[in-house]
Amino acid sequence: MSSKRSLKRVLDLGDDDEEKDKFYKLKVLLPNSTNVTLELTNTESEMSMKNFVNQVKEVSEKTRKNCVLSGKKRKQVDWERAAKSFLEFNGEKIKGTVRFEMFKPDWCNILRLDDGSGSGEASIMYENMWDLTPDTDLLKELPQNYSFDTALADLIDNSLQAVWSCSTGERRLISVDVLADRISVFDSGPGMDSSEENSIAKWGKIGASIHRSHKSKAIGGKPPYLMPFFGMFGYGGAYACMHLGRRTLVSSKTKQSKKVFTLQLNKENLIGNRSNSGKNWKVDGGMRDPLDDEITLSPHGSFTKVEIFEPKGRIPEIDQLRCKLKDIYFPYIQCDEISKTGKTLTPVEFRVNGKDLAGVIGGEVATTNLNSSKGDEFWFQIRFVDKRKGSTSQEANARLKFLYFPIINGKESINTILETLEKDGNKVSQSFETFGRVSVRRLGRLLPEVPWKSIPFMERGARASTLQKCCQRVKCFVDLDAGFSPSPSKTDLASQNLFTLVLKNFGSKLKEKDTDVSIVIHKGGKCMNYVQLEQSFQAWVLDMHKSYDEEHASGEDDAIVICDSLDNKALGISLDCKAVRVHNVMKRKGMSWERGQKIKILKGACTGAHKNDVYATIDYFLIENFEDETGGDARIICRQINFSESEGCELSIIKGISRLEIRKSSSFPISIIDSGNCVHLDETEWNKKLERQKEKDPSRIDLLDDRDCSALNLNGESTLADTMCAGQTPPQQIVAVVRPGCFTSSKMSKKLDQKQIVKMDGEMVVEVEYIQDCNMKSKEKNAEPLYTDCSFPTSRGGFHGLYIFPLESKFPTMFKKAGTYNFSFSVGNSITCKKKVVVKSSSKVGSWKLASNQETINVRVGSSLPPCSIACLDEYENHIPFTCVPSLEVKLKASQGFEVPIEKIDASLIDRGILKVKNMLVETDGLDQIRPDYKATLEICSKDEPFSVSVACKVNPGPLKRVVENNSQALENLLPGSTVEDYILQMLDGYNNHVAEGTNVKICIDGYSIQDSNSMGLNRKVDSHGCIDLSGILKVTAGYGKSVSLAVMSGKKEIFKKESLIEKRELVLLTKLPEYCTAGSNLTNLIFKVTESDGSLDTSIHDDEKSGCSHTMSIESESSSVESGVRYAFLHGTCKIPSLSLPETEGAFSFKVFHSRYPELHMILKIQLTSPQTFEIDEAGCSTPYPRICLTPQSKMGSTTNPLVTPTQETPSSQCRVLAMRTVSSLALSSQTSPMDMEQYTGMLKANLSSYIERRAETYERLKCLEVEKEHAEQELRTLQASLEHLSAAFPECLSTKEIIMKKIEEMHQDTAASVFCSLYRNAPSPRSLFLSKKGVFGLVVTLATVDSTSLSRVLSEYLGEDTMLALVCRSSRFVPNSAEYLRLQTEAARLGRSISNRFLVLCLDAIRPWIDGLVENDPQRKLAMDDPKLPDGEPIPGFKGYAVNLIDLAPEDLHIKTYAGHGLRETLYYGLFGNLQVYETQAHVVEALPHIHGGGAVSLDGFIAKGNGFLYSGCSKTEIHFPITVTENEGEKLRQLEAAKDRLRMVEEKILEDRFSLCKLEKKLKETNETFDNTTKISFED
DSSP, X not given: OOHHHHHHHHHOTTOOOSSOOOEEEEEEEOTTSOEEEEEEESOOSEEEHXXXXXXXXXXXXXHHHHOXXXXXXXXXXXXXXXXXXXXXXXXXXXXSEEEGGGSOTTSEEEEEEEOOOOOSSOOSOEEEEEEOOOSSOOTTOOOTTOOHXXXXXXXXXXXXXXXXXXXXXXXXXXXXXXXXXXXXXXXOSOOOBSSSTTBTHHHHSTTOOSGGGGGGGGSSSSTTOOOOOOOSSSOXXXXXXXXHEEEEEEEEEOSSOSSEEEEEEEHHHHHHTOOTTSOOOEEEEEEEOOOHHHHHHOTTSOEEEEEEEEEOSOOOOHHHHHHHHHHHTHHHHSBSTTOSSSOOBOSSEEEETTEEGGGOOOSHHHHHHHHSOSSOOEEEEEEEEEOOTTSOOOEEEEEEEEEEOOEETTEEHHHHHHHHHHHTTOOOOOOTTTOOOEEEEETTEEOTTOOOSOOGGGOOSSTTOHHHHHHTTEEEEEEEOTTSOBOTTSSSBOTTOHHHHHHHTTTOHHHHTTOSEEEEEEETTEEEOHHHHHHHHHHXXXXXXXXXXXXXXXXXXXXXXXXXXXXXXXXXOOTTOOOEEEESEEEETTEEEETTOEEEEOTTSSTTOSSSOEEEEEEEEEEESOTTOOOOOEEEEEEETTSOGGGSOEEEEETTEEEEEOTTOXXXXXXXXXXXXXXXXXXXXXXXXXXXXHHHSEEEEEEOOHHHHHHTTOOSOOOOOSEEETTOOOOSEEEEEEEETTOOGGGOOSSOOGGGSOOOOSOEEEEEEEESOTTOSOHHHHEEXXXXXXXXXXXXXXXXXXXXXXXXXXXXXXXXXXXXEEEEEEETTTEEEEEEEEEEOOSSEEEEEESSOOOOEEEEXXXXXXXXXXXXXXXXXXXXXXXXXXXXXXXEEOTTSOEEEEOOOEEEEEGGGEEEEEOEEOOOSOGGGGTTTOEEEEEEEESSSSOEXXXXXXXXXXXXXXXXXXXXXXXXXXXXTOEEOSOEEEEEOTTSOBOOTTOEEEEEEESEEEOOSSOOTTEEEOOTTSEEEOTTTEEEOSOTTOEEEEEEEETTEEEEEEEEEOOOOEEEEOSOOOSEEETTOEEEEEEEEEEOTTSOBOTTOOOBTTTTBOOEEEEEOSSTTSOTTOEEEEETTEEEEEEEEOOSSOEEEEEEEEESSOTTSEEEEXXXXXXXXXXXXXXXXXXXXXXXXXXXXXXXXXXOSOTTEEEOOOOHHHHTTBOOEEEOOGGGGTTOOSHHHHHHHHHHHHHHHHHHHHHHHHHHHHHHHHHXXXXXXXXXXXXXXXXXXXXXXXOGGGOOOHHHHHHHHHHHOTTSHHHHHHHHHHHSOTTSSGGGSTTSEEEETTTSOXXXXXXXXXXXXXXXXXXXHTOEEESOTTOOTTSHHHHHHHHHHHHTTOOOOSOOOEEEGGGSOOOOSOXXXXXXXXXXOOOOOBOTTSOBOTTEEEEHHHHSBOOTTGGGOBOTTSOBTIIIIIHHHHTXXXXXXXXXXXXXXXXXXXSSOEEETTSOEEOTTSOEEOSOOOOSSOOOBOOOHHHHHHHHHHHHHHHHHHHHHHHHHHHXXXXXXXXXXXXXXXXXXXXXXXXXXXX
């Protein structure tokens, strides 16, 4: 069916078909969060999806043109894709064809249209979904005195009526949650959906409640009438939500529906959403799936939940709220009357913030029940029927139940109830007399504000009779059915309701006549008339009194004895009376007189009452003397009517001592009572007398307005307005007057009248208190005294008694702060006047400020900053609320140029218009810029206005996440026992910031050891640069070719691991080993070498005991002929075994040679031993012509019988038991001429030639290694010099530290006092050395100061000269030859093996005239306060760098060196050396400045010196002794490394020279030996 045909049938109102029309109402929820209503009549049974979507589109376009939904920007609906997508109805999807049989006719069926946009989940809230247009205009009928408790009870009423209809077995639950940001009421009732009869729209639609129709069901029945059909007006829920908060979300589900339907109320939007005609209200709503906790609370599947957001007003304490709600719904929470077994039942489960009210202890009902008598209750029922003519028949029922509250031990139970309630935190303003003795419940719900003190029926007995007193101990509990109407707030009964009036006056005989209501009384199932009921009630009251009341016995009270500081004359007692007894009660002639009673003493009764009657209040009764003494008189102390209570007699007990001060009270004899001249006064007569007295007395203070002040000829403003704006000027003066008691505002004449002004002599005081926030609970705590002034009465314009307070001239800026100003005017303590002035903030924004005192924020990178609350202030710094969330820019800044924008933030407005900024995520990799304190400033700025706030913060790095090596090659090419140099690990967090200094990091190593002196071991701390420096302390412990690793742990996780392989070395036999040898012979000249991986010789394998590097080789064998204890030294990578004895037995022989320290360098050699007959001489050196070399058992050294090979003399190497050989010079055999001698001589020459050639090859190999080592040393030196180029650019030879200078002095000036001091200082730092004690020498001129550049060091050192630079510095001038100090210096020099032979200079601090013109304030270096030189025109001299005395730096420990007069090194030593010497940039600057330099001289950084005597020194010179350079710790370490590198280079160069010299000698010896061998060979041939 086409869309046009469908619409036509909808509009055809004249269809006369007999068949009943089918009307479908479809509310379609669109993807853009709006909805449209489609109404179809008699449509076909099905419709294509495309036609259906077209009709929805047409209605949607029409709706959009005819009304404005909201200002929100919403997406466009893709209608084409929607026709191909689906509809969702009751959880089921509809595609292709829409079949109307699945919808209910005449119902509002809700469908959701999907357009297939894939933008995410479907919306759960839709604009203007529900129509809340009221049936009647009830918006202005919001109940008066609507409180939080009343509004919350209205919502609970709805829930209680809902759960009451739950089926048997279903949970009846009402759960209330009251939080700071949300209030919710959940019930497990039947719930609501979108159907017409059960629509959720009716919940919020004023006048649409269906609960009102159930009122008739709640009339009649049995007490206590638990039928919670409270609905009366149809607006309780909506009005309650509007009162409690700004926004409400109602969610409800029935058993039949699969979806939860929601409705959202917004009071402001609701009123603003009304159409021009003012009759349409539409609110947002939606559908969603039920939540898990909702199903848990209501297992049967239906519920209603009301959530109120942005609560308004003060939320009561939860414990008090629980007690109040338990009082209101007590019978529904726990009830005995409806139980058939007598047990207490819980008809409904009530929970408040998760706690069951059945378990709550406290509340008025529970406290009242606890203190009532245990006897029988008195109760009866009344049926009221309206019998007025013409009225519809109406009836109502009431049950009146009376409980008796006895007096226990003289104390009223009602007073006990009131005290208990007050202790429990309830505000109690009642007393026994004003106690409300009627409690009314309608349908079991308490009406807490019924104002009836009692009902006439309860007032029995004559005045002061026992029955009348006992009736005051009775309370009536009234239970009503629905026939009685409550007030709109349901806190009281409708005051003009006919039944209410009759019940209120029940028992009043005067009002029972001619009534329009008939009354039927039932008691115990029987009808009763009023007289019978009255008699029964009186009998019950007297029976309760007899059975349960426990009163005190009548008589006088206990006396308080006063025996100290008695004013006998004022008290009217005998002058010799030493003690009195004070009573509060006195009985005279059977009548009781008590303290506080009002009496009248008749005129003439006694002294003090002889002219007029005296009206007074009894204070105390006095009886003279102690109780066991007789003859004492009695007095009555009274306070006359014209005195206040505070002016009366006072009885006090302080630290056990009782005192009585009569003050302005009077003392009368007790005889005035006995004589009948003292009578009781009733309240009426007393009040009349009091009124007459007050009419004459000053009663109050009034402030005159501008009209009255103009009559007094006072110019200027004089009126204090109730409301003012901040910054407004106060009135010029305030004029106050005292009014008499007879004065009233109505009697005030138009003109000022002197009769209405009291003339007084006392001063009037005005006090002004300022309260910043008038909404605070306790204003007194926030009150700030602001201004106080006093004034005496004066006259103006013929009027007297005027108090004039000038205000504008004394306090013109009083009203700059917004808040409440309380003006208090007083004369004495009784006459006061208060005036409140409210000052509102200015509308002009002045600045922003943090809403609370924010301390320094600590935050870690990668986390969010804590929320910041920002207040907007006016121009006077008063708080004004933000009207909207401004556009913000948030960033972190620091002085080092550090700036980090915070991109991710959330900003919102909270209570009182405060701007709250939260979720400020800090992400940056630049924290190294603000190390080590990480201090920064958080700035929150407005992008549109010049307002901002800032707060100090500390941004810490994150946890360790990543490790980076600074030298990835440092762990490559390692050797056993070597120490890793230049290896630093950078510890980084997840944002590439170095982690904080001091962070503990665990290092796991395998094949390494850490050598450090601080015993930190494997748990290292991150240094100030965020690194762990393992340079120089990571030592290799694994052997050659072994794998080593180093890992870094973060917690239990390994985040870094570096694996390396130790350099491989191989032990190689150079000598060819023969296959066969004669058993018992020797293997000679076995040569081994250690080769690197490329086969080259490793010359570093060299035995050097001095350097602690031991490289020896050992031999192991099973044969006893091989001595395993002998070790053979490696020399530059090779090791020679001169001779090895072979076993005597023939057969296979094997032995193992290995490095003594690195056993992985080893070889296993095998040789076949034969008998002597098969012996052959081969090239390996197995020789028989020469005697065999063997090891003597005594020395384990090699020995021989051959005279040509002998052991060397004992040397350090022989002490290490290493075999060493030397040859005898050929000259020793020159005398041997026999043929045998010549043959031996020739063999010796051949051996020498072989030895020389071998030694020459070894020397060449060593020279190659030394050249490589030299190249490495030079490269290291160049690298270190480049890193220190910024310090040594000008004069690198002057780049030294204090330690380097002292070492240089010690080496270059050995026989000087300075050298002795340096040696002592370096080897025995103070105070170990006696010489370095405080009584000795502090140091040298050169070592006590540093400078910041090499150029300054050079020129100042040259200026002073070497002798002055090496001068000793001491405090005392006693350092002379033969003095104790001098002899101690000589002793220390002798102990070091030195002699001081040269003259030396000693500078004594106490002998130097110090600088006395002050120091630079707060300067840590204690620099001298010297004025910079100026040109004649006052301009600074170009190129001036400063005074030399201020350009040196002193170490922190040297700043404490002072003379006995308290002067430091700078004021004495260096001022004495440099004086006013000025330092300039260049020579040209010095030359230009010379005319303006008056004494003191000047130097330039390029070496020019101009001394004060006129001598000029130009050119350049090199100084060996110069001031050390001020360096950082890292730079100092590099300087030490630089010196060590220089030393290594120097040692290598010396070794190269030594080896080259040795090589020349070998070449010479080789040449000579060759010549000798050739000559000898010729001689042999000739012979």
